[in-house]
Amino acid sequence: MMEQSALxxxxxxxxxxxxxxxxxxxxxxxxxxxLEEDIALTxxxxxxxxQAISLYDLAADLEGKGRNHDxxxxxxxxxxxxxxxxxxxxxxDFAMTMLRQFFFDAFRLPLYxxxxxxxxxxxxxxxxxxxxxxxxHLKHSSExxxxxxxxxxxxxxxxxxxxxxxxxxxxxxxxxxAIDHALLADGKIPNMETIQAKWMTTVTSILQEAxxxxxxxxxKFEGGREGRHSEHMGYLLADLQYMQRAYPNMEW
Amino acid sequence: MSTIEWPLWEVFIxxxxxxxxxxxxxxxxxxxxxxxxxxxxxxxxxxxGISIWVVESAHIHAxxxxxxxxxxxxxxxxIYRHPTFYEVPDGVKHM
Amino acid sequence: xxxxxxxxxxxxxxxREIKIEPNDWMPDEYRQTLVRQISQxxxxxxxxxxxxxxxxTRAPNLRRKAVLLAKVQDExxxxxxxxxxxxxxxxxxxxxxxxxxxxxxxYSSIFNYPxxxxxxxxxxxxxxxxxxxxxxxxxxxxxxxxxxxxMVKICKEESFxxxxxxxxxxxxxxxxxxxxxxxxDAMNRFWWPxxxxxxxxxxxxxxxxxxxKWKIKRFTNDELRQSFVDATVPQAxxxxxxxxDSNLKWNEERxxxxxxxxxxxxxxxxxxxxxxxxxxxxxxxxxxxxxxxxVREAASAFxxxxxxxxxx
Numbered sequence: 228m229m230e231q232s233a234l235x236x237x238x239x240x241x242x243x244x245x246x247x248x249x250x251x252x253x254x255x256x257x258x259x260x261x262l263e264e265d266i267a268l269t270x271x272x273x274x275x276x277x278q279a280i281s282l283y284d285l286a287a288d289l290e291g292k293g294r295n296h297d298x299x300x301x302x303x304x305x306x307x308x309x310x311x312x313x314x315x316x317x318x319x320d321f322a323m324t325m326l327r328q329f330f331f332d333a334f335r336l337p338l339y340x341x342x343x344x345x346x347x348x349x350x351x352x353x354x355x356x357x358x359x360x361x362x363x364h365l366k367h368s369s370e371x372x373x374x375x376x377x378x379x380x381x382x383x384x385x386x387x388x389x390x391x392x393x394x395x396x397x398x399x400x401x402x403x404x405a406i407d408h409a410l411l412a413d414g415k416i417p418n419m420e421t422i423q424a425k426w427m428t429t430v431t432s433i434l435q436e437a438x439x440x441x442x443x444x445x446x447k448f449e450g451g452r453e454g455r456h457s458e459h460m461g462y463l464l465a466d467l468q469y470m471q472r473a474y475p476n477m478e479w
Numbered sequence: 480m481s482t483i484e485w486p487l488w489e490v491f492i493x494x495x496x497x498x499x500x501x502x503x504x505x506x507x508x509x510x511x512x513x514x515x516x517x518x519x520x521x522x523x524x525x526x527x528g529i530s531i532w533v534v535e536s537a538h539i540h541a542x543x544x545x546x547x548x549x550x551x552x553x554x555x556x557x558i559y560r561h562p563t564f565y566e567v568p569d570g571v572k573h574m
Numbered sequence: 575x576x577x578x579x580x581x582x583x584x585x586x587x588x589x590r591e592i593k594i595e596p597n598d599w600m601p602d603e604y605r606q607t608l609v610r611q612i613s614q615x616x617x618x619x620x621x622x623x624x625x626x627x628x629x630x631t632r633a634p635n636l637r638r639k640a641v642l643l644a645k646v647q648d649e650x651x652x653x654x655x656x657x658x659x660x661x662x663x664x665x666x667x668x669x670x671x672x673x674x675x676x677x678x679x680x681y682s683s684i685f686n687y688p689x690x691x692x693x694x695x696x697x698x699x700x701x702x703x704x705x706x707x708x709x710x711x712x713x714x715x716x717x718x719x720x721x722x723x724x725m726v727k728i729c730k731e732e733s734f735x736x737x738x739x740x741x742x743x744x745x746x747x748x749x750x751x752x753x754x755x756x757x758x759d760a761m762n763r764f765w766w767p768x769x770x771x772x773x774x775x776x777x778x779x780x781x782x783x784x785x786x787k788w789k790i791k792r793f794t795n796d797e798l799r800q801s802f803v804d805a806t807v808p809q810a811x812x813x814x815x816x817x818x819d820s821n822l823k824w825n826e827e828r829x830x831x832x833x834x835x836x837x838x839x840x841x842x843x844x845x846x847x848x849x850x851x852x853x854x855x856x857x858x859x860x861x862x863x864x865x866x867x868x869v870r871e872a873a874s875a876f877x878x879x880x881x882x883x884x885x886x
Binding site for chain 3: 246253254260264265270272273276277279280283300301320321373374375379381385469471474477478
Binding site: 484485487504505506507509510513521524525541543544 | 597598599644647648651654655658661666667668724727731870873874876877880
């Protein structure tokens with residue numbers, strides 16, 4: 228039972244990452260730098276919503292309290308969301324959005340690849356489906372990081388500014404606590420250190436190709452995994468939950 | 480008001496194994512890599528393809544409309560190239 | 575060949591239902607009409623993303639969020655197909671978009687009305703996309719090849735747009751009284767603007783005759799508007815929504831519904847830029863273009879650098 232609830236918490240964290248990032252990317256729809264990229268960002272958002280639905284369904288199953296994916300996605304208080312701070316950060320300019328996406332994709336891909344081996348069958352199945360989507364996301368965000376970094380002086384500066392700003396949130400991607408330790412001990416989830424090493428390899432090589440630099444300042448922000456969010460989260464949830472809060476208990 | 484415009488690319492999609500790539504439309508992209516990614520997002524959202532070609536539109540050479548008569552009409556009279564030109568007695572099979 | 579002979583041959587092709595292709599000879603006015611109509615259509619798709627886009631972050635559940643996102647995304651795709659069709663006529667996308675931003679080119683006025691409640695999203699899908707489809711199906715047989723092909727693709731994709739809207743309204747109309755009232759309110763606000771989407775009445779329409787002769791258009795504005803009313807009234811009855819027109823009734827003799835005269839004053843006011851959201855819509859598009867300029871420049875610069883490295 229203990230383990231069931233640890234797994235619930237673990238899956239919930241992943242679900243929230245997907246949902247909150249999808250929500251942010253959805254804000255771009257209709258405002259992209261060119262129509263083709265508008266469509267691309269929307270596609271990534273749609274993939275993430277799909278992943279969130281599968282993950283919430285699994286979380287709901289594990290919890291066994293009869294909640295469905297919408298109740299989990301829409302009906303919790305801010306402190307109950309366990310996404311990393313990185314994904315809730317505002318879109319900013321296209322560089323900020325793409326760097327945020329790149330840092331996340333470079334983390335998600337090795338995570339899904341490893342989770343495909345998980346003995347938790349449903350989780351392995353979700354990972355197997357999502358890994359293809361995520362591989363494409365990482366390809367797309369990497370292409371853009373390289374183009375911005377090695378494009379014009381302005382794009383280089385914007386990309387570097389985005390890295391300098393977002394770097395403090397990347398450490399939290401590899402956050403582990405008692406929940407992770409318990410699941411790792413049971414062989415249910417991969418070791419975060421391995422994921423982090425792969426992340427670092429990807430980030431180093433892409434940033435190098437992009438002529439961008441890893442910041443020296445290693446200040447770290449975290450709290451999202453424990454439900455302590457940045458100020459941006461409240462506004463994001465006010466939008467996300469608006470209909471469910473304003474018109475409770477109705478079907479749409 | 481104008482800034483740099485990305486080149487135009489023509490997109491060809493193979494819908495399934497065994498069929499030709501077929502022209503489906505065009506799009507703008509700065510280079511071939513992003514042209515392929517854009518084509519994927521714009522033209523295959525509903526499982527329309529398993530393979531994509533992109534060609535920069537500037538690289539396509541087309542026949543001139545004014546030459547159409549001399550290019551294509553001469554073949555119209557070569558009806559002996561078509562099987563229906565030949566008479567075969569009734570009852571001959573497998574031909 | 576003289577100009578008159580060329581025009582005669584062109585009209586013969588049209589009459590024989592032979593499609594006109596980009597490199598074919600065509601009267602300047604045919605080209606201009608197409609550029610105007612297709613770009614207006616393209617702009618409508620892209621500006622049309624904005625009112626619905628407003629609700630993506632507030633969609634009431636994950637299924638609706640995904641559906642809305644996919645729908646608005648389709649509209650970007652449709653805009654892109656249509657801009658490409660304009661490019662085959664020798665006008666670049668950049669130029670076409672600049673004309674929108676300078677106010678020279680128009681787009682459908684319907685998108686100058688605000689999307690105020692969640693019911694508006696269903697109603698836009700049902701009525702606005704419904705009206706658009708009425709137009710678009712007719713355009714699949716338009717005489718200009720690239721336009722016709724773009725429309726075929728668009729119609730195929732659009733078919734889910736109207737259905738998702740109607741399905742969403744069924745939920746509201748079978749839901750709580752509050753939800754039903756929300757749906758009726760949206761109906762009240764969108765009915766007349768939806769009818770206006772077919773454009774001025776035939777008597778007032780400046781381009782209609784020639785466009786029909788050239789088979790750019792197959793039906794007049796009033797014919798399409800009538801078809802739309804006839805198709806929509808029974809759908810409203812199933813939802814249990816009241817159409818805000820006391821003169822609406824079946825005319826046995828005509829075999830069509832009669833309906834009130836449109837408030838043409840409102841129509842022309844919105845066309846002229848005095849609708850509730852004209853300024854905001856255009857400003858959003860201009861902003862997206864301006865803020866995206868450095869992104870497009872970066873990618874171009876990168877492509878140039880790589881090409882030079884390759885040839886070096």
